[in-house]
Amino acid sequence: MSDTFQLDGATVPFEPGQTVMQAALAAGHYIPHLCYHPEFKPHGSCKLCTVKVNGRTTASCTMPAEANLNVESNIEEMNALRRTLVQMLFAEGNHFCPSCEKSGNCMLQALGYDLEVHATGFRHLYPDRPLDASHPDILLDFNRCILCELCVRASSEVDGKNVFALAGRGITKHLIVNAESGLLKDTNIALSDKAMQVCPVGVILPKRVGFSQPVGVRRYDQRPISAQALDDAPRQTDASGNCEACEGSS
Amino acid sequence: MSKKLRVATTSLAGCFGCHMSFLDIDERLLALLDLVEFDRSPINDIKHCGPCDIGIIEGGVCNAENVHVLHEFRRSCKILIAIGACAINGGLPAQRNHLDLSSCLTEVYLTEPGLAHGHIPNDPELPLPLDKVHPLHEVVKIDYFIPGCPPSGDAIWKFLTDLIAGKTPELGHGLIKYD
Numbered sequence: 001m002s003d004t005f006q007l008d009g010a011t012v013p014f015e016p017g018q019t020v021m022q023a024a025l026a027a028g029h030y031i032p033h034l035c036y037h038p039e040f041k042p043h044g045s046c047k048l049c050t051v052k053v054n055g056r057t058t059a060s061c062t063m064p065a066e067a068n069l070n071v072e073s074n075i076e077e078m079n080a081l082r083r084t085l086v087q088m089l090f091a092e093g094n095h096f097c098p099s100c101e102k103s104g105n106c107m108l109q110a111l112g113y114d115l116e117v118h119a120t121g122f123r124h125l126y127p128d129r130p131l132d133a134s135h136p137d138i139l140l141d142f143n144r145c146i147l148c149e150l151c152v153r154a155s156s157e158v159d160g161k162n163v164f165a166l167a168g169r170g171i172t173k174h175l176i177v178n179a180e181s182g183l184l185k186d187t188n189i190a191l192s193d194k195a196m197q198v199c200p201v202g203v204i205l206p207k208r209v210g211f212s213q214p215v216g217v218r219r220y221d222q223r224p225i226s227a228q229a230l231d232d233a234p235r236q237t238d239a240s241g242n243c244e245a246c247e248g249s250s
Numbered sequence: 251m252s253k254k255l256r257v258a259t260t261s262l263a264g265c266f267g268c269h270m271s272f273l274d275i276d277e278r279l280l281a282l283l284d285l286v287e288f289d290r291s292p293i294n295d296i297k298h299c300g301p302c303d304i305g306i307i308e309g310g311v312c313n314a315e316n317v318h319v320l321h322e323f324r325r326s327c328k329i330l331i332a333i334g335a336c337a338i339n340g341g342l343p344a345q346r347n348h349l350d351l352s353s354c355l356t357e358v359y360l361t362e363p364g365l366a367h368g369h370i371p372n373d374p375e376l377p378l379p380l381d382k383v384h385p386l387h388e389v390v391k392i393d394y395f396i397p398g399c400p401p402s403g404d405a406i407w408k409f410l411t412d413l414i415a416g417k418t419p420e421l422g423h424g425l426i427k428y429d
Contacts (some may be wrong), residue, residue, distance in 0.1 A: 097335065116421065116426060119385075120339060126344065127348065
């Protein structure tokens with residue numbers, strides 16, 4: 001029998017080596033997140049998944065699960081903190097949803113909806129971030145980057161290409177392309193790469209797609225992100241060793 | 251029934267899409283009129299805002315007149331609501347914010363052929379544009395925000411009826427949207 005911890009009053013089993021986030025999702029409990037992706041090593045940068053563990057705040061995606069932890073996630077104190085984080089991400093970049101092709105399929109937007117964020121409340125920075133439209137098939141719109149490093153991780157760990165990286169520090173931190181020219185056309189990125197599929201916002205876009213889905217049928221039009229994230233999460237295998245969720249999502 | 255709430259609305263740097271969406275509450279407008287009466291609004295063409303309970307403002311702040319009208323609303327209204335993407339984050343007009351204003355005007359009126367007879371409009375009646383487009387909350391205190399481009403008639407109805415009923419307005423899945 002595996003060990004367990006408490007999450008918002010529910011008993012959650014975990015395997016040795018699992019994080020609080022992994023164990024929670026596997027057991028069907030949603031914890032909001034942006035930079036966490038079940039297929040990649042936890043990054044711990046967006047802090048949306050912050051929970052209280054035995055009274056102290058910590059990122060649940062990097063916190064190793066331990067027996068008898070008391071984890072509080074869906075409480076007003078944590079949700080208020082998450083709301084502020086979402087607001088700061090919106091104020092920091094240029095997130096104009098009405099003119100974004102990713103709108104309706106965007107995790108940042110969907111989290112804002114789920115957390116009932118009505119406005120940023122902060123002074124918008126309106127940074128100047130030119131596009132990279134050099135590649136014949138792929139557009140980079142840096143205005144929407146939230147620095148989650150999912151494309152960086154996907155390109156190096158899965159594609160073996162190292163197309164992306166983060167450069168700079170603090171408020172000047174930004175996504176760069178690993179080419180002498182700095183342009184995407186001088187890399188070997190391909191439409192079929194994993195890095196093309198993982199951007200939670202609208203930075204890495206295939207060209208000539210545009211607004212292909214009408215409002216109402218896009219991913220998060222149908223069900224909130226809190227419901228869908230559980231569908232995508234890798235589940236514990238059943239007695240026969242099958243995991244429907246994993247096979248369905250691949 | 252107690253005294254009706256007095257409501258004013260206006261559009262600053264917006265497209266009147268939010269006002270059109272407001273009219274999309276359709277026959278519920280009649281139910282709303284049992285609860286509120288309108289002060290300054292494009293619906294009745296009253297030019298200046300008197301003392302009001304609720305002010306609803308569409309559009310961001312892009313010129314000197316917008317600032318003036320926004321201050322008039324803040325002075326006159328107990329509760330100020332920013333409605334729509336432009337009022338909340340500047341929206342489409344704010345996409346000029348990373349550009350220099352004079353280069354925008356030069357591009358539109360001098361470089362491109364056929365507009366304004368080759369000069370930047372300078373009639374004294376034209377309000378001066380601001381160097382940046384601002385969301386309302388950067389200029390005055392805003393009490394509530396209804397997101398959407400535009401918010402649907404249903405979202406506006408839910409928000410206003412919650413507010414008038416004295417509840418914290420909540421939109422929830424399907425009604426809250428940023429596009």
